[in-house]
Amino acid sequence: MPAVTGLPAPGGTSPDKERRGRLDRVLSFIERAGNALPNPIVLFAGLFALLAVVSTVLALAGVSVTVPGTDDTKPIGGLLSGEGLRWLLENLIPNFATFPPIGAVLVLMMVVGLAEKTGLLETAMRATLARVPRAVLPYAVAIIASQAHMMSDVGAIVLPPLAGLVFKSAGRHPVAGLIGGFACVTAGYAAGFTIGSLDALYVGITQQAASVLPAAEGLHIHVLINYFFTAASSVVLGLLGGFLISRVLEPRLGTYQAADGEATGEDLALTPVQRKGLAVTCAVVGVYLAAVLALWLPPGAPLRGEGGAFVPSPVLNGVVPVLFGAFLLAGLTYGFTVKRLTGTEDVVTAMTDSVKNMSGYIVMMFFAAQVIAVFTWSNLGVLLAVKAAALFNSIGVTGFWAIIAFVLLASCLNLVILSGSALWSLVGPVFIPAFMLMDMSPALSQAAFRIGDSATGAITPMNPYLLLVLAMVREYEPEARLGTLISRLAIFVVPFLLVWLAILGIFYGLDLPLGPGAHIGVK
Secondary structure, X not given: OOOOOOOOOOOOOOHHHHHHHHHHHHHHHHHHHHHHOOOHHHHHHHHHHHHHHHHHHHHHOOOEEEOOOOOOEEEOOOOOOHHHHHHHHHHHHHHHHOOXXXXXXXXXXXXXXXXXXXXXXXXXHHHHHOOOOOOOHHHHHHHHHOOHHHXXXXXXXXXXXXXXXHHHHOOOOHHHHHHXXXXXXXXXXXXXXXXXXXXXXXXXXXXXXXXXXXXXXXOOOOOOOOHHHHHHHHHHHHHHHHHHHHHHHXXXXXXXXXXXXXXXXXXXXXXXXHHHHHHHHHHHHHHHHHHHHHXXXXXXXXXXXXXXXXXXXXXXXXXXXXXXHHHHHHHHHHHHHOOOOOOHHHXXXXXXXXXXXXXXXXXXXXXXXXXXXXXXXXXXXXXXXXXXXXXXXXXXXOOXXXXXXXXXHHHHHOOOOOOHHHHHHHHHHHHHHHHHHOOOOHHHHHHHHHHXXXXXXXXXOOOOOHHHHHHHHHOOOOOOOHHHHHHHHHHHHHHHHHHHHHHHHHHHHOOOOOEOOEOOOOO
């Protein structure tokens, strides 16, 4: 029998140990499967070679595809044919240079990196959390975490330890804040009422994938096509995350006992210089945004669309430049006010370093751009989309059931392919046209992918920040193991997945726009 200490009797095995053993075996399988995958760059290079061979074989066989509802028959083009090789030589560089995500992501990363390196992002989070009442703290952490994709991967590094310190300062269990903050950053990563480089990345791939069908010509695809959905999701997921932290995670951790000599709290209040910098920054950015709205909202304003329309309009089409201006002003104002920037050389260095960190992404996007271009030119994308749509119809998986199936598929793939850009580049060219043939818009496909690309990110060993969080947890619990951490993070996965699907179901059922001018169906 187990002893009163809770340890198993000699020769016995506790249920907790058995559960950990099963969990460790599952995690080991996921880790082996993920490690067996090649680098995304190699993956796309191999896919390019496969498409070259397959397209050529199908072209020699005389295969063609007819888009349902049209009389347009498209022959499959072979990349290894004379025509295909001429196309490749003429378009290899344009395929990359004109790939929509490249410019938008790099432009935003320059200024988001500037804001991060000056300390503005961390200061803003401290200002938000430091004065939050103890009872509201889990909900504040969860809601802020649901906006973290604006900061790219910085959110997964900065927010969890800060949340742990805030919890500890408020007399709550710091591990609950740390793990809860990380879980909400990752499981709700693609939500938020803020806009960042992730949105630009998604929509660029969406735009390219949708262009294989003629119906895309009448669609207005821009960076805000999921804004209403993600804004609503971030609030609901924030409340859900706060509930899970305070009512499920923290009670399971028990009462935190600080080690001998460990400080029981930490003053997270801003220094006078930080408060001044934040106040001046808010004022400058507020004036800038007011100017943008003044040029857009009034009747006859120069940034209205054709015929005075809000949608489409230059502001929506140019959201990335608008955000660039906002982040640039914010980073410069805060940096010079708090003396983190002392001259133009510091500004150039901060922005340059941010782009340097994107070198691997740029190489991967070169190969991804070629793959998507081959899908489009060869008409293989149309062929796969038509076959996928026919398969869904034949087995009765249509409408929102098809969306659910796609979310579950993306969630599983996300366990081994953590890069959202890589995964969306792989599945987008097939499923976006397939769902368009089922009268579902690219905006809906992208919204569904956001769910699958986020929900399981917290529990996969492929997440590079998982071991970083484990090291943070061990500062409070030296005996913590990876299985322990993932079991605690798993608390958030299924609820986030189900609730987020329910939110999308409400938008789908009520035919609500997912963003400005972005409808559920292809209209």
